[in-house]
Amino acid sequence: MTHHLIKRLIVATALCGAMATAASAENLRFTVWTGSQAHLDMLNGIAEGFAETHPDVTVQFDTIPFGDYVQKLTLQLAGGNPPDLGWLLENSAPAFVEAGVLADVGDTLNATDGYDYADLSEPAMGLWVKDDAVYGVPFSTSPFIVYYNKSLYDAAGLETPTARAEDGSWTWEQLKTDAAALRDADAGVWGYETVDGQGYGARVWHNLIPIIRAYGGDAWTDGTCQFDSAQSVEAVKLFHDMVYADGSAVPPGEQGDFFSGNAALTVAQISRVSKLADVDFEWGIAPLPSGPAGEAATIGQAGVVAFAQGKNKELASEFLAYMTDKDNVATMAAFFPPARKSVLASDGFLTSNPAVTPEQMKIVAEGIESGTVLPSHERFPQIEAEARPDFDALWSSDADVQAVMTKLCEDIQPLL
Incomplete structure (x- = not known):
């Protein structure tokens, strides 16, 4: 995949947008690169919680192997088969923002009761905010x-x-x-x-x-x-x-x-x-x-994004807000160190994963505090x-x- 292919997605955005109204609004397709059963069980649990207030909505997590992820995701977007949401790495974020393929979810986040946007670490949000638009929320700001x-x-x-x-x-x-x-x-x-x-x-x-x-x-x-x-x-x-x-x-x-x-x-x-x-x-x-x-210390970061070409963009933005609220970020913190200041500073974060001692989790917290994100560029x-x-x-x-x-x-x- 090249930068030129991502550029072509700007054209694909308009074409796919015309198709969106004909699609069902009851299923959200969410691309991830994990195949871990523990991760998928956790994600499906979050989706079940969302269904309590959206009983007609299902969330399907599609695993794309890490080595193929960006290329296959780009081909899906360019080919008119966009997912509604997905994970995106820090090194890909600037290119996807520039290409115009990510939905601005800022209004939805700010309109969601109890979301507390100010609790998100400003440095951690740096790659995902441009001007007044918010193109994603980090779910993992994780040191190596x-x-x-x-x-x-x-x-x-x-x-x-x-x-x-x-x-x-x-x-x-x-x-x-x-x-x-x-x-x-x-x-x-x-x-x-x-x-x-x-x-x-x-x-x-x-x-x-x-x-x-x-x-x-x-x-x-x-x-x-x-x-x-x-x-x-x-x-x-x-x-x-x-x-x-x-x-x-x-x-x-x-x-x-x-x-x-x-x-x-x-x-x-x-x-x-x-x-x-x-x-x-x-x-x-x-x-x-x-x-x-x-x-x-070196940090890898990944964000949750909604795609502008998605068939259920408003619903996808609502799920993104739900997935990255305080309660669900605390749940994900067992595997994915959070960008929420309140969760990272809590005793709950240090004991979030029973397989990891609080002393070991402190290593993660210290790496987040002192680390630098992997190189990124548009x-x-x-x-x-x-x-x-x-x-x-x-x-x-x-x-x-x-x-x-x-x-x-x-x-x-x-x-x-």
């Missing part, structure tokens, strides 16, 4: 954290990431050392798995940006590419060495699922704790490691497409990291 297999750490006699975070020795270099020590080829255990095992493709940004920022680099600042800076290159080299020098990170084309016990460490968000319900090992979570530039789909071949060029043992990152900046700079 480290999950580790405590059983493997204990068996190896290593100090855990939790302990190191407390004594100030939890760094990316230490994670690299731990991953190499915990790699057990005979047992089929890798040292480190990238985010959702997709760190070379769909989640390459999620994989590299936290390390790059801890080293003092970034994707870009003030419209200037920073991937080729000395700090960014040093960070990418660290990860490259984990893959090709140490052999500790799961390499491209291999499988090593942390949640099945086949990797000692991974980076993910708190929502993934649902995958640990039935594991046969002890586990723990820790903040992202620090680097030469100190701690650099041309991000085009930037991502231009950058993909350059990122792909990193994944060989003899890759010249500096040369690759220099070319990446040359390719995306005109878009910035």
Whole structure:
């Protein structure tokens, strides 16, 4: 998918709008990228609550795999088959806002009794508000954290990431050392798995940006590419060495699922704790490691949006308001850290998920308070497409990291 395809949606908006009046107003189709039964049960419970005041309305949650989500959603919109609502990532928000495909839900939010729009964190709403329009509400403002297999750490006699975070020795270099020590080829255990095992493709940004920022680099600042800076290159080299020098990170084309016990460490968000319900090992979570530039908490954000071409736009806006009110945000907080200040500051948030201790949930809260959202840009789909071949060029043992990152900046700079 390219930025041009999103632009075409502006035309599709007008065409689809003409079709809207002929459609049923009793079913809302809502696209998500989760397949977790725990997440879907929670979402369906929220939909059942909405049905108490809207008895003729059903909400259908359609799962699109994360790696295909933006492309398939865009094709649905352009093809005249729009969902009514959906999840949308922070890096896609500016492009979808610019394309005019998101409905302005501001009037509905402000007209909903008890909604308390002012309770939404202003910084968290930054990507979703333009002028006086509100194009979405974040349901998850979630920092990336480290999950580790405590059983493997204990068996190896290593100090855990939790302990190191407390004594100030939890760094990316230490994670690299731990991953190499915990790699057990005979047992089929890798040292480190990238985010959702997709760190070379769909989640390459999620994989590299936290390390790059801890080293003092970034994707870009003030419209200037920073991937080729000395700090960014040093960070990418660290990860490259984990893959090709140490052999500790799961390499491209291999499988090593942390949640099945086949990797000692991974980076993910708190929502993934649902995958640990039935594991046969002890586990723990820790903040992202620090680097030469100190701690650099990185946040992924996702919002609930209603689509301008949707067949039930008013009803979709009402459901969006219901889903993001205080009570339902408190319910979702078990997996998705909230943008509502009152919920985030509550004791209920720290105890919202019985599988996570209050001490562990504090790590999430602290990451939200100090973290920076992943890179976003109104041309991000085009930037991502231009950058993909350059990122792909990193994944060989003899890759010249500096040369690759220099070319990446040359390719995306005109878009910035």
